[in-house]
Amino acid sequence: MGASALPRLAVTAGEPAGIGPELLIRLAATPLAANFVAITDRTLLQRAATRCGLSIELIDDDGGALYERRPGTLRLRHVPLAMEEIPGQPDPRNAHHVLATLAEAADGCMGGRYDAIVTAPLQKSSINEAGIRFSGHTEFFAERAHADVVMMLASPQLRVALATTHLPLAAVPAAITHESLTRTLRIVHAELRAKFSLLQPRIAVLGLNPHAGEGGHLGREEIDTVIPVLDALRSEGMQLIGPLPADTAFVPAQRERYDAVLAMYHDQALPVLKSEAFDRTVNLTLGLPFIRTSVDHGTALDLAGSGRGDPASLIAAATMAMELVAHL
Template sequence: MPLPRLALTAGEPAGVGPELLIRLAATPLAATLVAITDRALLQRAAARCGVAIDLLDDDGSAPPDRAAGTLRVRHVALETEELPGQPDPRNAGHVLATLAAAADGCMAGDYAAVVTAPLQKSSINEAGIAFSGHTEFFAERAHADVVMMLASPELRVALATTHLPLRAVPDAITAALLTRVLRIVHAELQAKFGLRQPRIAVLGINPHAGEGGHMGREEIDTVIPVLGRLRAEGMHLLGPLPADTAFVPAMRPRYDAVLAMYHDQALPVLKSEAFDRTVNLTLGLPFIRTSVDHGTALDLAGSGRADPSSLIAAANLALDLVARRATHPSSPPRGEERGEGPILRETPP
């Protein structure tokens, strides 16, 4: 049986991404790995890591096995040779070309999924290209409404807003946004994670989820009405919950995923627990995309010492999702049907 073809992007050439790809290729991962990047960049990364890698031109095939230490390459040339730790805006076009090739290849059926290494957003912006991140780039490329989720084996967290200044968050949390995000999260928990009736814990925006309006009215005016309407559609929603108690051990068995209102509301909890096992997953795309949960680690670039654990976890999750899609393309598998209990209709204390 042919192995699934995973597209890999190296992200920022001067960061740890190329070295992480080499470390991943050295494992016996059961997939045809196709690196979409510059061949010479990978050769230099392998030398820095002290890892012997056999780089092969990608011919589009999917053989039934892969030897550890082999990596196929779809060559996309750098504009200028990388200097580890020092991103060069001249390579911004190269980085974006690799993302476009991966997305287009997934949508054409050439790859089963894409796994991305970290990139340097500032370097792309310094090249005069407006760019806010992988998630937004893939959404625009695929003409899709998307949601960012970070997942570890113990916890899944989706974000209502991503890279916004904190002062901009309350105005961004509209009824339309919350409705769209929750519908995407609900549908993707069913489709990707096999949950027939997913239970989603929704965090409040304010401390103590507004304390009944005494610490802000966003919960009363926006969040609670949206949750009520979506519960009427059959969604199992818990909250809005105070963020300071939503993650305590006694609460964890009551939900399958958390919707946080802003980036730093929940991600510190997730990363403090499982930094090396957390995966960034884009919900709502017409293809599977996973990524590391960390940045370019410029201080480690070129040392060959960067930890590939998060990239390995991202590749494994991508393969799990590919296998579930192939086995159960339209319905979640039995035995993974958490969330069958009554609808949870809780409001803040």
Template sequence: MTTLALPRLALTAGEPAGVGPELLVRLAATSLAANFVAITDRALLERAATRCGASLQLIDDDGEAITRRLPGTLRVRHVPLVMTEVPGQPDPRNARHVLDTLSEAANGCMAGRYAAVVTAPLQKSSINDAGIRFSGHTEFFAEQSRADVVMMLASPELRVALATTHLPLHAVSAAIDAVSLERTLRIVHQELCAKFGFDAPRIAVLGLNPHAGESGHIGREEIDTIIPVMNKLRQEGMQLLGPLPADTAFVPAQRERYDAVLAMYHDQALPVLKSEAFDRTVNITLGLPFIRTSVDHGTALDLASTGKADPSSLIAAARMALDLVTRSTTHKNP
């Protein structure tokens, strides 16, 4: 019997002064069947392991396939820090290190060296303080791969994609136009097929306004933009439900009718998801030419070096990446 090689998952540690390095150490201690390759500074991981009181064996990554990984072992592709980290105190001088780890992960995935990338949280402000314009992981990977992307957050029970992401509420309506909404729905549909294995995914689309506009009496965005786009894509065979009022879209009877939700803005649906499964929610970037998952929390600077950081979200992100790798491989080779 031939033993299959373990999927190679690239791990980035994010902000060196945050909890990311410690989370990678905790992930390495699990028995997950993956060939984890940490793209970061080797000594940073060693210091994180010491702070956690965890046993960690680091192995220089040689690119070779492995069929078994012992808990507590982690392969490393060394990207040196500029300055030794001080837990809880981000140093803009390490901004280039952080971006270099992301570039290696993205380029490695596109070159086939890694099956997916799993990212720990970074500190956007520290990168911007270094004089480097930076919006976040999602935008960085989109630019690296020249792809149109959509943010999705998923738990075992619910998948929510976003038509807009980190915008002030007053800017949301203007950001939802027919072109962007159609592009977003096409990406969500395509990725539900390619990465999640659905043959004919059912997507619930939320209205922007209360009661989905109530036939134009509480706003016209549904009538003028959302419904025409949905009707156009329905004629192509997409199964689109709605637009649904957001206040009833997540009741059990509705959930049985769809496989994923497209919300119009960040806080329209994510409070529901996070209140139900905060430690099991994973951030997924749809539309990339590779699989990328991430934790759904920040750098937790106040917890850095305390050994109290909860690795549940990173472990969930790694599990999701493994699942998506398996599903996408099966989809390509039925």
């Protein structure tokens, strides 16, 4: 029996002035058995390698299969910068470069050129300063693929999906409707089955308000929206627990009851996850027609250019992408 081709993972470097290019170089230095295709500027990676004190062999990607990869080698899809980066100082003139790398990765996955996407962090403010409305990777890929998606962060111990993502807190209650919550839970349920091989996934759903509304005394969203949605989906056979008060949902006795948590907003559950597994947590987008994983941290502008960035989260993201590809 012949050897299997390595999974082709498109890896975007994110914000050129951030930590991403250096993390990508450190990822390439590992012995992970994947065909990493970096989608970024060639000279950017060469400068990042110099800052890390590592040598890198960049090979123009020809789209072919690879059966073995030597550490320190990296296939490249060159997307030129508009301006040479200054570490720690994002330049809005490079915003179109960043978006072009994401478009190439998404279109390449949908076209069968890549098996999955792994993304390094980008600087949303720099893209917006260029006059481009942009709220994040998740929303970009959803629009590109014309898909309804859900953001999930996963560590070895915990999976947390989000009912809303990058919204101001004041906008969250209005964004949680019967329709949106039903759609989100359907996506999470289907993806836990398809991607994580959980035949009957148990999903804990957090309440929006303190104490899950305390019977309506601290808000009626649970009574008016969350509970009716859960009851309707339970009647279809979904195993849904809640709504649970967020302040006790993550204690060990509760965790044994579920396979994943649905939080109502970004900062409701992610601090718990990141505080206990920051370097092992992976951001993934559910509902896309391709696999996309990412680091769980930002651009670390204060570390950019130092060569001291920790690649653990990017390595975890690449490892999870490899595992998910293997399940296909």
